[in-house]
Amino acid sequence: MMLNKALECSTAYLLLGGNLGDREGNLKRAIALLEEKTGKVISVSSLYETAAWGKTDQPAFLNQAIALKTGLSALQVLDHALNIEQELGRVRKDKWGERLIDIDLILFGDEIINISNKLQVPHPHMQYRKFVMEPLAEIAPDVLHPVLGETILAISRNIEDPLEVKKLIT
Template identity: 70%
Template structure:
């Protein structure tokens, strides 16, 4: 008799953001589609408003972090995120440009992934960006960054980014 192998689930952390259209509704629709397509929603942060980063001649962003338990691979999570962005009307015109929705894969469990020109996990710039760390620290303060060896809360409390991030 063969036993069915139990599915393995990974805790995935995503950062959602957008600064065009109905920003709140775009976040809500993205979260709904993430739950329907990626796995079980485990935690959702508050919404944070942030001035644009990198290219600041555009409207401010709303950001939100989401934790999902999934049995998908990291590449499948990325593909789903890109599909959700497209479904919600995202058009990629310029780096750091205005957008309806953006979904970034921040952590995939405690894995370190580097697939050239496709995916880097943990997100390589997360520790420098308050708009990523503030919502993430709310839902995963004790998560340990697998490269830096520090908790999310410790990284957030010691960040040098001076961009104003306001919890709504």
């Protein structure tokens, strides 16, 4: 008996960002590589610009959320994302430092995953960061956070993060 392929797929939500080089071009290349290697991109948010978070003496970031359908596990999606970062020239120096590209797995269906320091889904800090929640709310407003039990839109409206997140018109 053949299984329905759609039943084998999960929806992964990722946040992409970068603040060095051709920021928009780097995001586009990352999305193309994610689709080529990881799954079908089904939704892409607008671009959002935000001052650097955590380590503030660096250029502003561009961020973008995407949703993709994948037959891979969350850990496989993370491994592909890390490989794509490296392929695009990411060098990990400082925590919260400058980077050409950053790809974070934010949600993976309704799964709750905690594999020590390797992978935590939902992303443990997503609900505190406007630069994550605003683009995510654009493409997944009605998705429920599997731990908090609230919609992404509701969470995004209640964040106390002081950083301004500016939606860019492209």
